[in-house]
Amino acid sequence: MPQLILHGSPLSNLVRTCLLALNEKDVDFEHDPTVPQTPEALQRHPWGKIPTLTHGEILLHETLAIINYIDDSFSGRKLKPNNxxxxxxxxxxxxxxxxxxxxxxxxxxxxxxxxxxxxxxxxxxxxxxxxxxxxxxxxxxxxxxxxxxxxxxxxxxxxxxxxxxxxxxxxxxxxxxxxxxxxxxxxxxxxxxxxxxxxxxxxx
Amino acid sequence: MPQLILHGSPLSNLVRTCLLALNEKDVDFEHDPTVPQTPEALQRHPWGKIPTLTHGEILLHETLAIINYIDDSFSGRKLKPNNxxxxxxxxxxxxxxxxxxxxxxxxxxxxxxxxxxxxxxxxxxxxxxxxxxxxxxxxxxxxxxxxxxxxxxxxxxxxxxxxxxxxxxxxxxxxxxxxxxxxxxxxxxxxxxxxxxxxxxxxx
Structure with missing residues (x-):
């Protein structure tokens, strides 16, 4: 399984949301504290925002997409109701x-x-x-x-x-x-x- | 199965999104063309917006929640990728x-x-x-x-x-x-x- 990297300063509330989801699922990940609007952030997000996520060939932005992806792609307790x-x-x-x-x-x-x-x-x-x-x-x-x-x-x-x-x-x-x-x-x-x-x- | 009612003027692009999803799933539904900010709209949405959806005891607002609910609750072709x-x-x-x-x-x-x-x-x-x-x-x-x-x-x-x-x-x-x-x-x-x-x- 390729390494999953979450990009974004841990001061961001939306990065924290992703960090909570990753920890709840007990996913093995790396955290890169990129700040918004830097060249690095703009490489991964068309508007230079955070969080973004890379996982092998997958490059993902938008918090809802990231947290759903974390829940859908890894085993462990589901973070979404079934009903x-x-x-x-x-x-x-x-x-x-x-x-x-x-x-x-x-x-x-x-x-x-x-x-x-x-x-x-x-x-x-x-x-x-x-x-x-x-x-x-x-x-x-x-x-x-x-x-x-x-x-x-x-x-x-x-x-x-x-x-x-x-x-x-x-x-x-x-x-x-x-x-x-x-x-x-x-x-x-x-x-x-x-x-x-x-x-x-x-x-x- | 209770009757599903989609509320909101068909001129709204977001109402049209829900109508497309309902028609694609071939769901039997009623369409109530409520306009935003009317007393009827405010009864169903805290900010008086459209679309809203009622289905038995369920009252739902926010387009993403509505279209996902339509896909999750009815049979027919899935409107979301599996992968x-x-x-x-x-x-x-x-x-x-x-x-x-x-x-x-x-x-x-x-x-x-x-x-x-x-x-x-x-x-x-x-x-x-x-x-x-x-x-x-x-x-x-x-x-x-x-x-x-x-x-x-x-x-x-x-x-x-x-x-x-x-x-x-x-x-x-x-x-x-x-x-x-x-x-x-x-x-x-x-x-x-x-x-x-x-x-x-x-x-x-």
Missing amino acids: PSKLALMNKWLSIYLCYMDNPIIRVIVIQRLLSKSPDENLIKNTILDVEKPLKLLDECLEKSNYIADSEVSLADFLILPALDYLKMTNEGVQLLKDTSNINSWIDRMMARESSIIVFKPNN | PSKLALMNKWLSIYLCYMDNPIIRVIVIQRLLSKSPDENLIKNTILDVEKPLKLLDECLEKSNYIADSEVSLADFLILPALDYLKMTNEGVQLLKDTSNINSWIDRMMARESSIIVFKPNN
Whole structure:
């Protein structure tokens, strides 16, 4: 079997998603911490983004494609529900995260608050409402089951956890997650997993 | 088996994607032409968007979740490759379309050019470059096989076809697709399918 290499800085929430999936499946892989928009990143992704994955002749980008490929190509516990309606619920949350959560949570609140020297306070303020709504939906979802799509973890949990872990590091996140008790218990459950202990270790 | 209802105006490219999948699988379904942001749409989608799908107790939104559910839940020819690397290629193109193509093609060029009384010419002009790049990638992809992910059609073909059909109706689209001979042959092949003849019939 050719060596699988995951490319992308471990600071990226989407790289962390792939790392969680690889660790959960116990795949033997190499991690290359390429940062976005470098010549190396642009060689592997037409828009220079991360994560990307190489596996023999396969070169793959787009997080959903990568995490599905990891689950489909390696043995070990399946990270997708078997039941079509639960699988659809997982796919719905994968899309909800990418369409409605990643941008306001990571590209606005987290990056402005944790990385910008002069955060755009108006932008942050105007984004709070965009984050409140999907968090309320997620909290309602997690009232019904221990994990997002099922009673067991799935790719949806690995996509959303790294973003909420970053969100919690901001004052806005602390406020937003104050009353979402189902999300908070889920974060604790997720963070106790062996894969999380590896991926979120302090030097990452 | 409960009745499956697809909700959403047939003018929407993403509704057409679901209609193509339903017709390809020969599923018995009802079509409710709800438009976005109406009270009916908001009852079924937290952001009032279309398409949505109801099937017994299942209420589903997000196009990727809907088309995967249609393929997973009904018998008939599979609309996804079996091979993990081809499946990954399909998933990559589903994400490329939603992340890099839907907004510039549909939300900017098509809507500005075909629906706006005073199109924003600067916005259209600045968007051309964003469309050129994924079209070039798609043309290269279709040089290697008859369909996007495989030698047979898959969900990726049904996601991208309705958007390019709309793009072709604009002057910008005609220019952009002038030299993409592989895409043009693929559009012809796709449009000759029975599912396309039903979905793109003149009164839709």
